[in-house]
Amino acid sequence: MTNILGRILFLLTALVMVFTISFITPIPVSAVHSLPVNVEAEDCILDKGASIVTEVYGTKYPGYSGEGFVWVANSGTITLEVTVPENAMYELSAKCWMYLGDEGDSRLQVVSINGRSQGDFFIPNRGKWVNYSFGYFYLEAGKTTIEIGSSGSWGYVLYDTITFDYADMPEHNIDPTPSDPLATPETKALMKYLTSVYGNYIISGQQEIYGNGNDGDMELEFNYIYDKTGKLPAIRGFDFMNYNPLYGWEDETTDRIIEWVNERKGIATACWHINVPQDFSSYTLGEILDWTDCTYKPTASFNTANCLDKTTKEYAYLMLAIDDLAKQLLILQEQKIPVLFRPFHEAEGHNNTDGSGAWFWWGSAGADVYRDLWKLLYTTLTEEYGLHNLIWEVNLYTYANSFEWYPGDDYVDMVAYDKYEGSPYTWGTSAATTVFLTLVDYTNDTKMVALAENDTIPDVQKMVNEGAWWLYFCPWYGDFLMSPNNNDPALLNTIYNSEYVITLDELPDDLYEYGDPTLPPLMYGDLNGDLTVDSMDYTLLKRYILKAINEFDAVHEAADLNLDGSIDSNDLVVMKKFLLGSITDLPYAK
Template sequence: MKNWFKKASSMLLTLSLLIGLITVPAHAATTPLFTIEAENATLTSDLQVATSIYGTAKPGYTGTGFVWMQSSGTISFTVTVPTTGLYSITTRYMQELSTDGRLQYLTINGVSKGSFMLPYTTTWSNFDFGYQKLTAGTNTIQLQAGWGFAYFDSFTVDYANLDPLNPPATLTDSQATPQTQLLMNYLTGVYGDHIVSGQQEIYGGGNNGNYELEFDWIHNLTGKYPAIRGFDFMNYNPLYGWEDGTTNRVIDWVNNRGGIATASWHINVPKNFTSYTLGQAVDWKDATYKPTETDFNTANAVVPGTKEYQYLQLAIQDLAEQLQILQNNDVPIMLRPFHEAEGNGGANGEGAWFWWAKAGAVVYKQMWNMLYTELTQTYGLHNIIWIYNSYTYSTSPQWYPGDDKVDIVGYDKYNTVYNRTDGLSGVPNEDAISSIFYQLVNLTSGKKMVAMTENDTIPSLQNLTEEKAGWLYFCPWYGEFITSSANNNPTTLTTLYQSDYVITLDELPNLKVSVPSSSITPTSASFDKKTANQADITVTMTLNGNTLSGIKNGSTSLVSGTDYTVTGTTVTIKKSYLAAQAVGTTNLTFDFNAGTDPVLAVSVVDTTPSSTITPTSASFDKNTANQADIAVTLTLNGNTLSGIKNGSTSLVSGTDYTVSGTAVTIKKSYLAAQAVGTTNLTFDFSAGTDPVLAVSVVDTTVALPGALTLSGTAGNAQAALTWTASSGATSYKVERATGSGTYAAIASGLTALTYTDSTAVNGTLYNYRVVASNSGGSTTSNVISLTPASTTSTGSLKIQMYSGNTTDSSNTIAPRIKLVNTGTTALDLTTVKLRYYYTVDATNKTQAFWCDWAGIGSSNVTGTFVTMASAKTGADTYFEIGFTSGAGSLAAGASTEIQIRIARTDWTNYTQSNDYSFSSTGSSYVDWTKMTGYVNGSLQWGIEP
């Protein structure tokens, strides 16, 4: 989670060490390590030793009395422990002033360990400050009044009775896939003895699309890769959803690189949900996961029939589609949905950071249960290890969905900058936060593993081992959370990664389950469509414990009992089915419930003798004086003529053609109705290959095209040609001289009277002519000579650029532009236009642009998409950048930068490699003449395509 979600007030976050999750541990020894009467501790002058309060005795105390702490004061004492480690600190107290509790602060060796709320009690009771780290030797423990007003009888320090950290490997989903169960077995096997390394990847195309940046940084520093990779399915959603490759990267990480995958789900809702129509596309800027930015009613999300419920179902469906792809590829996923719900604390959503917690703990648990049921039952997904994010507030147990729907409890640690308890500043907080760890262990009485599912600083190896902090894994957020030395000391990180305590990618075992595949015999066969030779094909299956689910030809399933039959391990493919297949290879896939599906390759032939026709080509003139029937002779070879077709249209026997024995006559009345060109007539016989008669249809009644005159002008790397209309012409072609008086066509089938040769090279002389034609003949124009020359114009500005996104295929075009005033006077930016040329690739797609940053202010940059009148090489569209009056002027010799993003609103990809203005290399500004700049409409920089 990004750091702004962690910046809660210190009061709320220090309450994370409340009593709500702690039970007083039973010490192994009958006599505690250390006990001191409160009245024997060091007390400040504003504290009193008492036996009664306002004249009312408080019997049951030990020693000579108790300490009455009112609104201020501190109680201090020292304790000597034999070794560095975790110890339990408890007090015997009474607090009868406030049912809401009274706040106190605990300090150990001068370092604050947070605030603790003493619950209301009118009898002497025990309160546990949790497990705290003490160092070998003397330690000073101090309790300071916050809201004060409590009575303290005694304090006890004892050895921590730590949970054995031996939870069962049983998953909540009894139908979990073998791969998922194997992963769970491994995790429970290393839990408590090792910590598994992890790292969250960036999402949404960050790092300029480099998803490996943090992972390569870790490897370059430590020589190791993390074992767990964090992903996020946020971009698969009903609003602005787009394919960012997350699912494929999960598959690659697990199946190809041998790692473990975990994923969160920052699912968004529309900001204006009231006016939102289900299924409507919404720009990402109009979506949010913050409860303060939306009118989405979270309470309705669990009520069937409401729009909120229907929207959440759509979101779940999008998530399920991706998880199904993982399951199909045998990939288990540790899923952490609806994370960090409680936020800053409270049972009613008052501390929520996300919309899914807005309605409080009761609704949250209903939503968790609904998601669990939908994914496991409705969508049949059994490759999930379910991770629930908890905190340690007194209200935290109220948010827990239950042991039957949670496999791992997670905690997100962000305390390097805010709410640290190690007494340091300006350095990474390498505390193992063991007290929090064991509070979360106690949340489920040790039945679930506890992981550090997000974090800034990774605890040091020394703190982890000394405090016996048995976190299952750590997983820093991306970017500066891992790479900045302010968050992680490189030396500490290297020591940790190279230690035996930390499990890295290269140390993971093979977590893939080997499923035996079924096989078939034979795997290839042949089938003859000749009636006398047709026969069923028999296949024997070796099941290896699997069962046959069906047989498919591509995506089409064969019909059991009709297309094939099964008896025991014998499958019979029916000849009636095979006879209907085309000549060639038919691949039949035997679909088994597990393992790799074998394929039977059937070579389909037809030895039936084919019929032939003579001739196979002919011509027909539509000129009335020249029209004639076409006679065709059949060689039947035992077959019969079923009919004749022109494409899919059957000719009418007796009208369009006649048959007499082996002689067929194609009637001139039919042929005269065909268009000029080639008409292919297929003779359909009862067996064998059907021969084709190709009829060249012409019409000599049309007069030759009339005369035409060609003219033209030369430009920059192009020649613009224009000609007069030629009477009777149906099309034109442009020819260019190739030398020695010969010409070659560079464009054919033209109907317009203009053409631009954009393949011309500057400084080369070209001879052009145009040919007009119809079915009766052609007419050639005069020859003109043109020499293209550069029209580059420079003046009072120039453009420098590089492409911020250099991938050939991308959903975003991201030019980084620097505009430079090369003149001697200030340049009024309202008179300036800049053009970026590209091919739009899909003309029916709506486009949008964003100015991410501009030196003259993003709001002062305008943009327009313009479709070019005629397409050029590398460009059919340009994006024109303009400036409002608020942009002001650019001083002589000064420059300003503009960062633009262009995308389709459905986020489909552009092919950038064929774009005129695109630069595939470089990450710094260079003079770029493939963008053009204009002042008052006059070209001042660059070369137009």
């Protein structure tokens, strides 16, 4: 009898639990028809390990809304179906908490839309609930299924709310003023041009091979492009790699830059694969090494952090390398050639801030050292060498903590991204819009964003539709460009002949004077711009001194006739003497 009663009680308890679970399981938000959508995560469709809780293993996570939150452990999905009202850009975001590891650690999560992966997203541990954007997506009108936590996700994230709305797209109204206050006129002009086309057009670019690659045929990629499209890229990529203290030789990179800019009227961009000795501990400064004994990869014997210490051999070596580089840049400055300069590129490598994921030695000591290393290079070139023909371009990524690698607005003119298949995503011809807009957000839309390296060029129509206005694209050399697996020749032709893509023949003739009207030579005393000095100029000067007017039709220096740095009655006396013939030349300083 006791056993029977026990079984009955067990069955009743189980039945109550079943009904309890049924009643507390929410009715899924199967279809939302109006924007913005802001729903509790627990009201979405949950599957494969996602569960509604108020704590995890006894740990509270206060600050959530509703009656609980969704806990996704090692697997689990959250699905939301929405009716997209029109073809447009949309943003998906969530209030969430990644709770594993230390603050700053991150977990990869995958988002799918209509069954197609939109990429990997690294949600950081901030020790609290955060509003995390999964990015921006171009969607066509109709029913759309959104899944968070798709196959490949690492899980261990708490979700409170899910938000879906129109994307707030940037304006791309960039100040053309270079970061270098002493930038040359040509550099300022190029910045004006770049900012004028940014957000409306994409500039075509192509990296040349360096050293003696292609059996010395530096035009291989460019001839290929011309053969397939009838066009040439507006930007040519160069590398100062071979100007170094170790094995350096004259590969005529500087001469080719001069020819490309001054003769072919193009734009030059340059990176700097600067090498260090593989065995730096036994290296003697000034020693010549075979290139096989050198590397740009991290090496245990070269301590990158020591580059910031003037007492170290690493610092001395870096200064030698900078000197070799500066000599070439000074030649270009003398030729009035500005350069989109992208040194110390791809520093972060793969998702880290401590240097553990670095691909190059300059990133191997982590983000803090890298920022100071960048600033050291910037100040050394601008202040010690007087180089002011550089537009500074920094490579960044879009991992959870990538912005920590940003040197700061005062040291950067534009942000760049290097996009290759499988690193970290399989891109195809996508516009990489979420990456682009994430980089735009890094600087609050105050810096231009470029695709400084790539294999597959994004589809132009996708870039236009999605607002992924990369300033320029620039495929790496060889098969990165010429393999049909990377760039279909037909699509390459479409890209180069698109109305949205600027090619070499479409650059303005006055590119390096762009936006600056040609001013006549300074003529002292000519205040109305008629190229004579007469009583009309005398009247203007008198009225200016009496504060009846506050400007002339000439630069103010034209009124400083005694060169004392001010405009006052003494200048009026000088002009009167000139008009009366007492003096014959202006300016006149005793």
